[in-house]
Ligand code: FDA
């Protein structure tokens with residue numbers, strides 16, 4: 234049994250949704266057998282970032298269909314009906330178990346062979362499991378990961394089953410920070426455990442991290458830093474305590490794990506060139522086989538702004554933009570669509586805080602604004618940030634609590650690689666360096 238399509242999008246996450254919208258805008262919809270999306274999730278593509286934010290709110294938490302793509306960029310809400318109306322075939326709840334790039338076929342878990350002329354790989358990433366660090370217990374009833382709606386529903390259920398209880402959050406990255414904030418907001422006591430000296434080690438400077446750690450502490454979060462989880466105490470299918478390498482034992486009514494993600498490249502190992510843990514593509518998002526494009530978390534692509542350095546960025550803005558670019562390149566043929574010129578952009582929102590980051594956190598970090606921990610300041614909403622200066626130019630910028638204009642100004646400073654003649658002067662001018670340029 235089998236079907237054949239002109240175009241197939243493999244994976245039904247953020248990138249798939251934005252690719253579909255771009256396809257419809259450029260192509261005026263899809264005719265029969267033109268475009269199919271295959272996803273092992275049971276829902277049409279949705280804005281994944283909602284899962285660690287609004288979805289976990291104690292009250293009025295949004296549920297699907299409210300956050301399908303592409304509402305995250307204030308565009309249309311693409312419900313299942315939207316795909317039907319535009320002639321796009323959604324194959325949901327179906328896993329692709331093997332791919333043959335030379336034959337241009339995909340084999341699904343239901344035994345169907347789906348063939349394509351052009352493939353867009355949008356398989357995203359999966360959560361790294363504790364078992365990879367030699368710790369078992371991931372399948373316990375109160376151990377939660379967070380990648381999809383099922384995970385989020387489990388997390389909400391477990392959280393509600395232990396009001397006022399103790400959560401151990403393992404990992405000090407994005408998932409750890411956003412989930413810890415959500416748990417506290419739900420009146421759960423949180424202890425965060427991670428191996429680094431400070432939280433968000435991939436992005437924050439020690440000074441920036443200190444601000445957020447103090448803020449979290451003021452909301453009741455306890456940090457156990459430079460510590461590794463060595464085992465979990467399990468009784469009747471539930472974790473009751475988490476054991477650390479330093480001999481400490483943390484009582485736990487629930488555990489949330491965010492120890493990184495791995496791109497889902499396995500179907501293409503040995504068939505496509507890989508780099509940085511992802512599928513290597515050119516500036517048109519085209520893989521080493523010209524009939525395959527890769528977008529979103531799974532794609533390793535050249536960032537012009539970084540001199541063509543190949544990067545894999547696990548962030549939603551990148552998924553949206555690389556997906557649109559791939560569709561534009563795919564539909565318009567060779568040459569007419571140039572190479573992507575992407576300004577990396579990450580953000581997070583926790584409690585009433587909100588930050589944005591642009592570019593590369595490489596070079597010397599120059600802080601500005603009031604980084605005083607909460608309680609030490611005048612009670613106003615915090616506003617501070619940092620520039621990263623490399624070779625006399627702004628390579629990256631971080632801003633907490635900015636206005637739209639201020640975010641746009643720091644983004645523009647990074648985009649043009651604003652020259653920095655004197656770092657002390659940059660520090661003195663702070664945000665005005667970007668806003669009054
Ligand atoms: P995504 O993971 O969205 O989609 C991949 C899809 O492919 C999934 O539906 C998956 O099930 C499917 N799939 C994989 N293998 C398959 C197979 N073999 N067969 C069929 N289907 C398959 N970023 C940011 O900038 N700001 C933020 O606030 C957040 N917040 C956030 C919260 C949470 C909880 C997560 C998990 C992630 C974020 N992110 C984020 C990151 C952002 O969501 C992420 O970068 C994008 O979802 C990537 O989009 P993709 O489409 O590449 O993968």
Ligand code: NAD
Nearest residue numbers: 366403404405406407408409427491492493494547580581
């Ligand atoms: P991450 O890479 O942000 O953080 C991983 C963390 O794992 C590290 O900070 C470290 O503290 C921790 N860690 C590593 N080994 C450990 C160990 N042995 N024991 C304890 N902790 C250990 O990954 P994540 O937080 O799991 O996020 C998963 C994915 O979701 C990433 O792709 C991330 O970009 C994405 N995400 C992004 C956002 C956002 O952009 N706002 C929000 C949520 C999730």
